[in-house]
Amino acid sequence: MSRATIRRALGHRFVAVPLALIVVVVAWNVYIAFNDHGIIEGEVTDRTGAPVIGATVVFFERNFIYYEEKQRAVTDAKGHYRFSDMKTHIGQLEARTDDGRKSARRQLRLWFRSQDTEVAPLVVETPRS
């Protein structure tokens, strides 16, 4: 089988298209394999952008059609929180402080289950009642 025929075969759409697909799929899975520790982390700040220490961050996981609480984390001295081993691809984040300030619920959608993600800062505000 000469090189020319091989090239022609590869060029043929019935070969080329599936090959391309396979390549994409493999690449994607490799990428997943390296980024699926289920780490979800980020900062909690107040309106001024200053980090909020000791704030509770609640993760709500989507269950069927509504969201229910899954895990909680508390921000450290740098206002940084971190969930690990989050086996989900869709949920919501909300930060609460002991003095009753809350952040808006942040919708979180990932490209694959337990994708490592860096969430943009959650801003806590005093809820107007």
Add this chain to the structure above:
Amino acid sequence: MRRAPGSPRHWPRHAIMIAVSFLMLIPFYWVIKTSLTGENIYAWPPRILPVDPHLFNYVDVWYLIPFGRYLLNSTIVTAMAIAGSLLFNVAAGYALTKHFPGRRWIVVLLLSCMLIPFQATIIPAYLITSWLGVLDTWLGVALPLLSTIICIFIFKASFEAVPPSLIDAARVDGLSEWRIVTRILLPLSKSAIATNVILTFIWSWNSFLWPLITIRSPEMQTLPLGLARFLSVMEDTTGALFAFVVLVLIPGLAIFLMAQKEFIRGLTSGATKG
């Protein structure tokens, strides 16, 4: 006006065809658009362009059902159906080119077989399949599609189109009937093959009720069943359903687009001559 080759007045025809194509494409566009929009697809008025388009609905689909597994099942079933139907239809088609007593009857029989609604034959068909002991297997799902009447006639037609002299010559050279088919007739009826492949693909890839009845174990489900199962979980309330619809349709469209030239030529020969 209607058909005058080389007539200068092209644009009205273009106008009509563009309008038609537009109408034909609307459903595609609408479902794709929906599959890309966010949570509330019931917001009035619906937008022509998707609101903050994203692909996460497709992610949801992927995790809502074992998509890969279903895809595999569908693929295997379809592959079996295609292979089997090719073999059987070619054989039958060739046999029908022969002259033998009762040939007409068999043709009539086959034609009337086309008129029996499959949905109405499910129970006996199911019993027969269980009697054959192939329930809940790929073959069990593929079996009813292993032979398709239309394709038989398409092959018959394209075989008849082959000059008899060729066949006789081969026969004189002492080629076996099977060889005559594989070496001489098949190479000359590529389009018929393409037609058979695509039609069988369409039918087996899309069949819904039959696998629904014959398949019981979750890991044997095919994509259309996924659709049913999917509906049952999410109901028709999110873009995810439509994302799934798109995912289900893509393979069929892809195959068709890749093989359409042969396919249409095959249908052509089949339709006119047989």
Add this chain to the structure above:
Amino acid sequence: MTSKTTWFQRKRTRELALVVCFLLPSLAIFFLYRILPLGWNAWLSVHAWSPLKAAQFIGLEHYEEMLLDDDVFWQALANTLIFIACSPLAIAAALGIALLVNSDLRGAAVYRTIVFLSYPLMTVAVGIIWRWLYDERGGFFNYVLRSTGVIDQPMKFLQSFDWALPCVILADFWQVLGFYMIILLTGLQSIPQHLYEAARVDGVPARARFFRITLPLLKPSIFLCIVVGILNSFTSFDLVYVMTNGGPGHATELLITYIYKAGFGQTRFDYAAALTVVQFLLLVVLTVIANKLSGGNAGSLERQ
């Protein structure tokens, strides 16, 4: 190998053997999955049976009930006939498109592909798509009609007794149009050009050319289309099942959906069998008629 003479002597027997073993697989499958079930239905239709009750012969009671006091049957029958009767519209449209595409139009292939694109789709999916297009909130039709001010209240297409059936039929058109077009296209291409040339030389007007040459020579293809249209009346099961499931009331009930309901919904398989037999006969009759209309010879499906 064998010499010419003996080959001639044993031709017939050998051919017969060949025919038999080549036809056998296909026939076996048709026997198992078409003929046997049909026979079963025929037998069942004159018995009282349910999966757990032994069958007992009751003669034509089911047929009696069906014809005399089952108005749902009559409605389903009417709907089925409407469904079939509408297919000529689609065929006509397809013919128009085929004529346009068949001409030396640039990009005709593209148009052809687009029109055909909807045929390979999964019917269940098509049902879901169209149900969505008809949706009163997110649907396309309501959007267009309301934003252009044709209607001010959302239109409940699939929930309306008057609109549901046309809506389903339209969805069916959308799916089969391409198939019709291809069949007709092939018919057109098999028409020898010189006929048209001659006609044009004689100064026959285009319309006359169409009616005197094109249409007559298209008969076989048109017959095929009609058969496909007839078959659609039951292959559209998935479509109706997903879009309306026969509702509202029985406005979109087809024979095939009614058969399914009678069998699996109401567990009256014996009655469903009777319905099946009736539908089968109906289809046979219609096909024969279509064949006669298209000048017999089953549209040259079977040429000696």
Add this chain to the structure above:
Amino acid sequence: MQRRQLLKSTAAFSAASALGAPAIAQATKKITFLTWNLVHLEAPLKGWLAGFTKSRPGVEVEWVDKKGPELPAYYQTQLAASTPPDVIDIQGALGLEYAAQGALLDLTPRLGAEAAVKARYEPAYLSNWVFEDKNYMVPYYVSKTLLFWNKTRFKEAGLDKPPASFDEILSAADKIKGGEKTGLLTLNFDWLYWPLMQMNGVDLLTPDLKKATFNTPKAAEVMTRLAEATKSGAINPISWTGRWVEPNDAFATGNVGMLHAHAPAFFWIKGKGPWINGDTLGAAQMPGNWATPNSHGLGISKGSKNPDVAWDFVKYLTDVEVATAFAKIASVLTGSKEVDKAQLARFQKDDPLAFQVLSTQLEHTDKMCGNWRLGNDSRVKDGFWPEFQSAMLGRKDAKTALGDAERRVSRELRRA
């Protein structure tokens, strides 16, 4: 040559058939559990099955789930092939139909032998599956209809409490309607709309279920009023055309006054309607405390090869431990007294509104209607509903509709 061809084609054929692996291997003691639309609970279900088989060596449980509309088709074919799933979870009157067909095992003796087990179940719900004085199924998860009312809409209309009579329902609906707003929605599948008739003293059949009793002037009057209300927009027409999604979604948008639906609808609309909380949504009994049950029961197929294992499995599923977990995950009531008590207590703490909704499910269980113990329920339904629907949508006037319905229903009753 001829032989070669013969060989070839037969070889091809046998090869093709050989591809079909033998059907699922039968384990020593294997039962199949057919569920109705529970795919979204796959993970926990598998867990419970594992729990069952772990403590019972040599027992295997296969789980099959089918969507509501397809489940009957599946079960019927399995019956015909005499390989019915051993334990089935089915909704509403379907169980009675299968019982009437002789498909289900009569559980009365087993329940009689094990009083403790029988005592688990809420009698009113257990009795839903009594056919000809025999118990054919036990409650798996139960619900009956109630009236959700949108307090905001009511306030706008100058009302402050849920309607206490049929007239009040219609007048409230009429006050609320206007523009995009409508007054009342009801679910209609099975017989869920029946309380509207029952509260006017209209019953479908005589107590012995032999004759139709619904064709009365009163019924005609009630239906006419409902139809008029529908025409005027006081009743949302989706009530007569929608199934589950459409009515609930419509109510979740917040511009419908009342929704007559069963408890599971609450969790659906709560997921869809961000406006929903204790101040905006009320849950009440329908006037006269009438309600139509729409429960799921567990039954055992008569064709089961291992009825004892199956019965054991049913007990396992409805036993406190598993049932509690199930109730928690699916947010349902199970019809098992103890489990439901715990479930309610839990909700009372976490979710007062849900508590309010679920409590209605255990009150006035003596006032259940639309649950005639018919062996041919679906046929009677198919005789009645299309006519009723035509009347509601102004297709026929009530009298004609009732007449036609009576003719068709009576025919079914005669046949039974």
